[in-house]
Amino acid sequence: MSHAQRIAVIGAGSWGTALVKLLSANAERVGWWVRRAETIAHITKYGHNPDYISAAQFEVDRLAMDTDLHAVVKAADVLVIAVPSAFLKATLEQLDPSELHGKTLFSAVKGIVPETNQIVGDHLFQHWGVAERDFGVICGPCHAEEVALERLSYLTIACQDPARAKTMGAALNGRFMKTTLSDDIYGTEYAAILKNVIAVCAGISVGLGYGDNFRAVLVSRAIQEIERFVAAVHPIARHQRARLPRRPLGDGLQHLQPQPRVRHHGGQGLQRARRPTGDEHGGRGLLRRQVRARDQPAPEGGHAHHRGHLPHAVREDGPPDGDAPAERPAGLRSHGIQPCARSRP
Numbered sequence: 001m002s003h004a005q006r007i008a009v010i011g012a013g014s015w016g017t018a019l020v021k022l023l024s025a026n027a028e029r030v031g032w033w034v035r036r037a038e039t040i041a042h043i044t045k046y047g048h049n050p051d052y053i054s055a056a057q058f059e060v061d062r063l064a065m066d067t068d069l070h071a072v073v074k075a076a077d078v079l080v081i082a083v084p085s086a087f088l089k090a091t092l093e094q095l096d097p098s099e100l101h102g103k104t105l106f107s108a109v110k111g112i113v114p115e116t117n118q119i120v121g122d123h124l125f126q127h128w129g130v131a132e133r134d135f136g137v138i139c140g141p142c143h144a145e146e147v148a149l150e151r152l153s154y155l156t157i158a159c160q161d162p163a164r165a166k167t168m169g170a171a172l173n174g175r176f177m178k179t180t181l182s183d184d185i186y187g188t189e190y191a192a193i194l195k196n197v198i199a200v201c202a203g204i205s206v207g208l209g210y211g212d213n214f215r216a217v218l219v220s221r222a223i224q225e226i227e228r229f230v231a232a233v234h235p236i237a238r239h240q241r242a243r244l245p246r247r248p249l250g251d252g253l254q255h256l257q258p259q260p261r262v263r264h265h266g267g268q269g270l271q272r273a274r275r276p277t278g279d280e281h282g283g284r285g286l287l288r289r290q291v292r293a294r295d296q297p298a299p300e301g302g303h304a305h306h307r308g309h310l311p312h313a314v315r316e317d318g319p320p321d322g323d324a325p326a327e328r329p330a331g332l333r334s335h336g337i338q339p340c341a342r343s344r345p
Contacts, residue, residue, distance in 0.1 A: 006031065007171060008076035010069070010091065012039060014052040014144035015108055016082035021147060022172045023080075024062045031064045033072040040065045056148035069094050078104045078168070080138065081120070085111030088120065097128050104164055106136040106157075110192045119189050133160050136168060137185050139192035150176045157181050158188035186234040191226055198222040 008031025009020050016032075024030045034040050042050040043065065047058050066072050073079060073095060083091050088109060107120040116123055121137070124130040136159035147153055155172060157179050159165035169179035182188055201222070202215055 005077035005167075006075060007078045007080065008032065008064075008072050009080045009082055010072070011082035011084075012049060012052070013082065013084065016080075017049045017052045017056055018142070018144040018147040019080055019082055019108060019138070019172075020063070021056045021058065022174060022177055024058060025174050026171050027062070029062055029064055031066070031072045031076045033069050034065050034067060037067050040067065053144050053148040055145070070099065073099050073103070076103065078106065080106045080108055082108040085109050085113055085120065088113055088123070089115050092128065100128060100130060104134050104136065105130055106138050106159075106168060107189070108138040110139060110196055112193065119186075119193065121185055121189055132185070135159070135185060136161075136164060137188045137192070138168070138172070139188060141195070147177070152176050152178070155179045156188055158183065158185045160185060184236070187230045187236075190230050190233065194222075194226050194229065198226075 006029070007023055007027060009016050009023065010033045012020075012032065012034040020030055020032050034043075039049065039051060042048075043058065043063070044060055047060055048054045048056060064072075064075065069091070079100075081088070105124060107124075109120045112119060113123045116127070118126070121132075121135055124135060125132060136157065138155060138157055140153065140155035142153045142155060153176065155177065157165045157169045157172070158181075159168070160183050162181070162183065165181045165183070169181055173179050198219060201218060205215055205218060
């Protein structure tokens with residue numbers, strides 16, 4: 001796969017529209033299968049999709065739009081599939097398997113094919129004769145509307161052929177989009193699906209009135225569950241150094257919430273509220289105190305964070321992330337919180 005090869009996107013929903021915006025910024029011509037002729041007419045006249053993320057503006061002369069799926073597929077060397085998983089089977093059934101022969105397919109679908117209960121890769125391998133080497137995955141924690149607003153975002157491009165992954169990454173890279181490459185097509189696709197389950201759980205926790213502390217634990221433990229799940233369904237030798245640090249992750253996730261933990265301090269102004277602690281949002285002042293106290297002996301019974309000791313992932317002398325977690329304080333057990341069981345591949 002090279003820059004000269006022709007790329008087409010199948011699907012004109014939110015994510016398909018966002019991907020066309022990214023690809024058309026780097027390519028002279030991008031094919032685009034759009035289901036409705038009136039949508040094509042609107043994009044041609046006004047330069048944006050009337051139905052999805054209409055803030056995304058296009059250079060129309062770079063788009064080769066068509067309602068004929070056969071024509072779009074025939075004219076492309078690389079196909080990016082961006083239709084919802086619920087409609088994937090019906091969309092592809094318009095084609096003959098021979099029409100996909102010799103083409104590279106990248107799935108940007110985050111879901112299970114409901115008719116077969118398979119991830120998109122397995123569905124294409126078993127029912128359409130697509131070779132693993134001709135398949136890739138595009139995924140990431142990206143909202144289509146933020147891509148339309150050109151906010152900094154990140155994508156993972158997975159393909160067993162490093163050259164094809166690199167070229168697709170280059171086709172999507174830009175001023176506000178950065179890409180990471182991988183050869184783990186199964187792990188990447190499963191993780192993209194499971195993170196949506198985590199997002200639903202996080203949303204439920206908001207509705208139940210739970211706070212940042214709970215969501216930090218939820219997401220930290222969910223990331224470990226994803227690692228165990230992927231290792232079970234597709235056991236391969238994945239890079240150990242790519243594994244995420246477990247113990248300090250929850251604290252970091254708390255700071256990713258839309259509202260900081262330090263909010264109004266009982267109606268005090270921010271400057272006054274900062275005086276007792278020397279920091280806002282648990283930030284620089286606290287870190288400075290932790291660094292100063294890092295090598296001081298800790299009092300008996302103190303918790304690592306309260307003693308001023310940095311977690312191992314931050315400490316220069318701490319064990320690597322893969323080591324077993326330290327024993328939790330007895331006080332946590334009294335509240336029913338137990339150390340999680342660690343599984344190793």
